[in-house]
Amino acid sequence: MTAASLVARNLRDWRLRLLAGALGLVALTFFVRPLALTRDGVAVLAIVDITGSMNVRDYAGTDGQPASRLETAKAALRDLVAGLPCGSRFALGLFTERRPFLLFAPIETCGGFAPIEGALEAIDWRMAWEGDSRISAGLFRSIDLAAELGTDLVFITDGQEAPPLPSSGGPAFEGKPGAVRGLIVGAGAPGLSPIPRYNDRGRETGFYGAGDVQQENRFGPPPSDAESREGYNPRNAPFGAAAATGTEHLSSVREPYLRKLGRETGLTYAHLDGPGGLAAALKTAATPRPVPGRLDPRPFLGGAALVLLLAAFLSPHLRARGFPTWKKA
Amino acid sequence: MNDALARFCVDHPGLLWLLPLALLPLLVSAQRSTPVAAIAAGPADGLSRAIGRVVRAGGILSFAGLILALSGPYRQGETIIRTGIGAQVSILIDRSGSMNETFAGRQPSGAEESKAAASRRLLAAFVGSRAHDQFAVTAFSTAPMLVVPMTDRHDAVRAAIAAIDRPGLDYTNIARGLAMGLSQFGPASPATSRALLLVSDGAAVIDPRAQDALRAAFTRLRPNLYWLFLRTKGSPSISDRPAGEDTPQAAPERHLDLFFRSLRIPYRAFEAEGAEAVAEAIAQIERLERDPIPYTEQRPRRDLTGLAYGLSLIGLLILVAAKLGEADLRRVRAASGPTAKPRASAPEPTRLAA
Known part of the structure; x- marks a missing residue:
């Protein structure tokens, strides 16, 4: 088996493809410009x-x-x-x-x-x-x-x-x-x-x-209930005789x-x-x-690259423990 | 070095919790694993070990670089002190109701300009005419109001000055205004040239207790004091002696001027009876304030995200190269026997065992 055929065979390895994908994404971060x-x-x-x-x-x-x-x-x-x-x-x-x-x-x-x-x-x-x-x-x-x-x-x-x-x-x-x-x-x-x-x-x-x-505003006309107040007198005490109380x-x-x-x-x-x-x-x-x-697209590329990298490292082990993965080696 | 580390920051520190993931390449490998009956059967090979270490380091580098890049690393901007021509100018503006009248003492009509509008227009041109000036704006009427603290953001200062021709308030309480105007200087090196610019159209009596406090503050800060007195036509001038008793109550302008003169600081009063006179006074102040001033220049922060991606790129290149050069020992053996092993696969067993 020659080196060339070895490389060609390795190229079919899906883990290599995952890593190459991550490499491509990271390389892309050097070329993308922020989106307006x-x-x-x-x-x-x-x-x-x-x-x-x-x-x-x-x-x-x-x-x-x-x-x-x-x-x-x-x-x-x-x-x-x-x-x-x-x-x-x-x-x-x-x-x-x-x-x-x-x-x-x-x-x-x-x-x-x-x-x-x-x-x-x-x-x-x-x-x-x-x-x-x-x-x-x-x-x-x-x-x-x-x-x-x-x-x-x-x-x-x-x-x-x-x-x-x-x-x-x-x-x-x-x-x-x-x-x-x-x-x-x-x-x-x-x-x-x-x-x-x-x-x-x-x-x-x-x-x-x-x-x-001031507890009550006594400017202007008195309120409608003034007549029922104690000591009410229309001329002398239109707001009643008691001092206003309140909070x-x-x-x-x-x-x-x-x-x-x-x-x-x-x-x-x-x-x-x-x-x-x-x-x-x-x-x-x-x-x-x-x-x-401006939107910086680099975190999206970087995040995707990290996922691919994790997949490349972890998926054989996950599969060995019975977790489903999407592709056979 | 410590300094460089201290200025290192990230935007999303929470993401750094992912960093232990970078140890993953120490535990598992992305390489194909080949069962070997006895690893001790192969001779210890220094080159293989070295390659194994490089591949692991590559894995660590790619994880760490990516996580670091995602967290948004940057080196903090730094503040550099330089020296330029300029001054710290604390502008103290009278916002009493009479400032909204014209220099003739009327409500402005048609093309007439109120005193506030004239000072707004001319002061706005003054702010920003020199890059290294710093300004603070204080307004006062019954009470002093801090509008903008000492800043070199001239846009903000102009926005504060743009507000001064809005309807004014009640009275002219000049003592408290002066105190707040002086407090705007804050701590600065003694070499800094400071100027207090009072823009008012009247004066008021400063009570003796406040006079002492003000005198102390003026002595400590030693600002150059400029009083731009916007005189309404026909009203008494700074230098006019009143006909009757010469008391502060009878001639507050004259006595404020006397108080300022008694402070033994550089002081100039400009009496302006129109917009041209105001412009002339401001131009003169600009000429007078020509001392060197230490000013701070903010160096922007430096984004290190690209560097982190670069590290990750190097790691990934190593990983991909290792994957490309990897051989499957079982298949190689089956195809051509152990003697025809390609050179590239030679370190493989020891590397996996390492």
Whole structure:
């Protein structure tokens, strides 16, 4: 038997063919180029509520310590931005009083990740310029802002209006519902928690008590049940004689109210469950915007080569143990 | 060497759990196995042993290379410090409501430009005119707001500046704004040239307690201070003495200027009453900030996937060559007898026994 006939015979060996296949696949990895493809990115404006009720610590942090709603919202946004495909754009704003304040116009999320992360990290309730928290007004103006910037909206709030809404309800949404898509994210636990209170030097001094906040909005016409209240007098005591009582000094996420705002404005409601999980909710709610992506085909070739290599080494042994293989030696 | 190892990273570390598979060639072989009555019958053959080892090594190499390649290895990018011309510029922007008025103190109409829009346009041109400048943007009204931390990503800085002609907020609380603007410098080598650029259309009283804290911070950081004062026509200038009492409450602009002068740091005030004057002031600042600055250059990470595939390719070549050169001793014997063994098959029995 000559060397040539030996090689020819070996060429019929299926294990050689498996190895040669693996060799071919690996060799191919040096020639393939990344495939150009289009991925779904997003362009989003995130508005973060920095009013006092966002300081409520009703989340658990990574170390098990209580974490405030604001800290959790910041972590969730950081996680969201880190997971967005390159080419997505992210703008950031703050909400307090009755209006959003744009910190920066949309930035590309991969190249600009460091500044975005730094800006998110720096968000603080001390940046608030006024104390009110008129959520619906802030939300409607945030929608206008997102429309101007041409982005979707992520509005993170706990939904606690301060002062409370009058009995006639909040302002009506005048825009076109659904023109701006996005999320209203409800931050906070469903149970009531005390709201931390800070002094004018920014140090925490305790919690708000029932008498520290407005429990009922007594501007505008009185509610319809006012006549049945004790001491009601249409001229002198249209809201009844008793001081208003309530739980406005405690805070929980006001989901029914945020859902109602979502229905009015065409935004999707999602609850903030922790420092993650916004990405999936945003993906379904946001407008997909094509961004160029690249697919590296090498892992597929390499994976197939590894399977062939394993088959070449293991199949005789598997067959010997009674595992079915596809070809006889 | 340690340094090189420390910078070695993979994208999917979970896949490295497959690496023990690379020991498979030590246990099983892809070669054909031939039963031999007594392996000791053949003489010990150094060449055969060597070939056996090479084939095993080839097997290990192909497995390890493939698994490594699949896990996406790369060498981390490194940060190199170089020196260029530029500065760390902390831009502190007044976002009080009056910035949205024109230089004439009116709401802008038609082709008129508000003070905020003019500074937005001119600052955006300033950012990015030199590659090695680093910028931070802070906004302030009642409270200071960190907009963008010190960064060399000029796109991000321009995006932050693009937001400054949005409707402004309430008041001008300049002390807290200055404190945050100074805090943006962070730790840097003392040789770094730092500039604090305050863009405002008014001033406010800084209370004495805050003055001391600010004075300490200015002394420690020693930034060059530029105050771009966007003066509304008809309002008092920095240098105007008020007619009545000369108190900070009566002339906050003048007293802020006096405070800045008392800091004993390089300080210049530019009073601009129109967009051209703002442009002139910014050009002047650009000329003044010409010190060498150490800047960091990010070397991109180096993809090592190709190298891993290359290793695997070498291993596979050895395996395929071994398979091609392999002989079936039984068939050879049957065909031509043990004497006519082809040369290529000679090491076979010892190799399998090894």
